[in-house]
Amino acid sequence: xxxxxxxxxxxxxxxxLFDLNFEVKxxxxxxxxxxxxxxxxxxxxxxxxxxxxxxxxxxxxxxDCWAKSAEVQKLIGYLPGExxxxxxxxxxxxxxxxxxxxxxxxxxxxxxxxxxFQLDVKTPIRKMSKGMKQKVGIIAAFMHDPEVLIxxxxxxxxxxxxxxxxxxxxxxxxxxxxxxxxxxxxxxxxERTCDSAGIIKDGRxxxxxxxxxxxxxxxxxxxxxxxxxxxxxxxxxxxxxTEIMGEKTAHITVQGNDQEFIQLLSRCEVEHVDTRPQDxxxxxxxxxxxxxxxx
Amino acid sequence: MSWSLYLSMMKSHAKMLxxxxxxxxxxxxxxxxxxxxxxxxxGFNDMINALPEGMRKLIGMENGINSLADYIAGEFYGxxxxxxxxxxxxxxxTRLMARLVDQGSMAYLLATPNSRVKVAATxxxxxxxxxxxxxxxxxxxxxxxxxxxxxGYELDVPSFITFNVLTFLIFLVIAGYCFFISSSxxxxxxALGISAGLTLFFYMLNMAGKLSEDTEWLLNxxxxxxxxxxKMINNETNALLTGSMLGVGALLLxxxxxxxxxxxxxxx
Ligand SMILES: Nc1ncnc2c1ncn2[C@@H]1O[C@H](COP(=O)(O)OP(=O)(O)OP(=O)(O)O)[C@@H](O)[C@H]1O
Ligand SMILES: [Mg+2]
Numbered sequence: 291x292x293x294x295x296x297x298x299x300x301x302x303x304x305x306x307l308f309d310l311n312f313e314v315k316x317x318x319x320x321x322x323x324x325x326x327x328x329x330x331x332x333x334x335x336x337x338x339x340x341x342x343x344x345x346x347x348x349x350x351x352x353x354d355c356w357a358k359s360a361e362v363q364k365l366i367g368y369l370p371g372e373x374x375x376x377x378x379x380x381x382x383x384x385x386x387x388x389x390x391x392x393x394x395x396x397x398x399x400x401x402x403x404x405x406x407f408q409l410d411v412k413t414p415i416r417k418m419s420k421g422m423k424q425k426v427g428i429i430a431a432f433m434h435d436p437e438v439l440i441x442x443x444x445x446x447x448x449x450x451x452x453x454x455x456x457x458x459x460x461x462x463x464x465x466x467x468x469x470x471x472x473x474x475x476x477x478x479x480x481e482r483t484c485d486s487a488g489i490i491k492d493g494r495x496x497x498x499x500x501x502x503x504x505x506x507x508x509x510x511x512x513x514x515x516x517x518x519x520x521x522x523x524x525x526x527x528x529x530x531x532t533e534i535m536g537e538k539t540a541h542i543t544v545q546g547n548d549q550e551f552i553q554l555l556s557r558c559e560v561e562h563v564d565t566r567p568q569d570x571x572x573x574x575x576x577x578x579x580x581x582x583x584x585x
Numbered sequence: 586m587s588w589s590l591y592l593s594m595m596k597s598h599a600k601m602l603x604x605x606x607x608x609x610x611x612x613x614x615x616x617x618x619x620x621x622x623x624x625x626x627x628g629f630n631d632m633i634n635a636l637p638e639g640m641r642k643l644i645g646m647e648n649g650i651n652s653l654a655d656y657i658a659g660e661f662y663g664x665x666x667x668x669x670x671x672x673x674x675x676x677x678x679t680r681l682m683a684r685l686v687d688q689g690s691m692a693y694l695l696a697t698p699n700s701r702v703k704v705a706a707t708x709x710x711x712x713x714x715x716x717x718x719x720x721x722x723x724x725x726x727x728x729x730x731x732x733x734x735x736x737g738y739e740l741d742v743p744s745f746i747t748f749n750v751l752t753f754l755i756f757l758v759i760a761g762y763c764f765f766i767s768s769s770x771x772x773x774x775x776a777l778g779i780s781a782g783l784t785l786f787f788y789m790l791n792m793a794g795k796l797s798e799d800t801e802w803l804l805n806x807x808x809x810x811x812x813x814x815x816k817m818i819n820n821e822t823n824a825l826l827t828g829s830m831l832g833v834g835a836l837l838l839x840x841x842x843x844x845x846x847x848x849x850x851x852x853x
Contacts, residue, residue, distance in 0.1 A: 335851075376593070391589055
């Protein structure tokens with residue numbers, strides 16, 4: 291459904307997109323992960339036909355995204371990364387305008403979504419909080435029941451409860467065989483919804499795999515606090531990659547060997563376990579390393 | 586053109602447009618209302634004639650005030666109305682395109698199945714409508730005020746209307762290049778600065794050109810050369826020729842805006 295072929299856009303020699311290739315099949319949910327400034331939004335701008343590639347092309351449903359952008363839009367629901375609405379409107383005015391510009395008459399799905407996200411649509415947009423604007427954006431992307439959804443950091447600004455509502459929404463659309471591309475900074479978020487994911491860094495795709503293989507290379511670091519000093523010794527001697535942080539605390543890195551980790555813990559008297567929040571480079575060290583070697 | 590976008594834009598645009606219309610209408614009515622007292626004032630024309638010629642040209646009174654038409658053209662169309670229309674056209678053209686790209690809300694308009702050309706054409710229609718409304722309201726109030734507010738002075742209505750149509754076309758061309766600039770830039774401030782700077786530059790060339798015969802050649806480089814209210818209102822220009830030239834010019838400028846907007850990269 292979505293095809294990106296040799297997509298290249300050079301802003302400067304190091305900045306931009308460089309020879310991107312990936313494909314999202316119909317009914318698939320694709321997660322697009324990368325740190326700030328990696329080029330996620332730039333790729334999405336090409337898919338939306340806002341930018342003309344220097345080289346290569348992006349194609350949705352066999353239509354070129356640049357040359358046929360207006361036609362492509364018929365299939366797409368889009369959530370921009372930085373949401374800015376027209377001035378001097380309230381949420382409902384805006385949603386109505388979008389529907390009219392799409393010549394879409396049914397309001398059932400729109401009202402259902404408003405209900406679900408508990409949005410007060412009569413609020414003037416300039417008085418809305420970030421999360422409220424995000425909700426208006428999400429509703430605008432989903433309300434015309436599009437075949438393809440392109441979502442740039444969809445959960446930013448949403449509270450945990452609304453993030454859950456959003457994830458349920460994605461899973462529902464997936465059941466309806468919709469094709470979804472969503473970008474994110476966080477693997478955890480993508481993990482819950484996506485079938486496959488691409489990792490982008492500095493404008494280059496460093497990994498493109500299904501979510502199960504990504505899970506096995508994902509590194510998580512646990513902070514474990516035990517009750518006895520002898521347990522620390524036990525942890526230290528295990529096969530796992532460990533780092534002793536204090537008398538009774540250790541950091542244990544787990545990467546696909548969850549079973550051994552649990553077995554180890556079962557032999558200790560554990561007081562407290564916590565995961566350390568990590569950035570993407572920690573999680574996918576494997577991929578970043580491989581790229582550095584390749585260079 | 587997307588009709589729903591047009592209506593929504595006109596709605597959010599209405600307040601500002603209303604302000605401009607109100608300003609223009611109030612001023613033309615006021616100026617017509619005080620005409621009889623100025624026309625009756627004995628020394629007025631002598632006073633004007635005492636000024637140096639360049640100065641008289643500048644304030645639009647080469648021959649003093651001889652008729653109501655001269656007076657309206659010189660006092661209103663030559664000064665305040667010119668400024669009102671310049672400000673309106675520059676501000677509005679910037680708001681309709683560059684501002685939406687700069688802020689990012691253009692992304693939403695283009696994320697609907699309306700092509701860039703269609704969206705830009707709709708925005709162009711908004712500024713053209715606004716300009717037409719200001720000129721139309723001013724024309725009507727001018728005619729009404731000279732009919733009913735004062736007595737004993739005649740305004741030649743058909744030539745007043747022709748003159749207003751020409752005024753509209755001249756500012757349509759100015760709107761055209763401002764819109765072109767607005768369609769080409771991502772930065773609202775830059776678009777505003779360049780449109781305003783260019784228009785001011787044209788205006789200054791016009792002033793300099795009228796100052797003396799040595800500088801007259803400067804007039805060839807400014808659109809305001811075509812805007813000579815007193816000559817226009819007295820039918821001393823070839824309205825049909827100027828009018829069609831201006832019309833073609835405006836068409837090319839707006840057409841060019843659509844093409845450049847269609848082809849360029851948008852950082853949305
Ligand atoms: N129009 C542009 N001109 C020049 N450089 C640009 C342009 N747009 C983006 N860039 C640069 O390209 C890089 C990628 O930007 P992009 O917005 O795609 O990042 P991102 O992956 O979406 O990041 P984030 O997670 O912060 O949203 C950045 O370094 C940015 O400065
Ligand atoms: Mg981004």
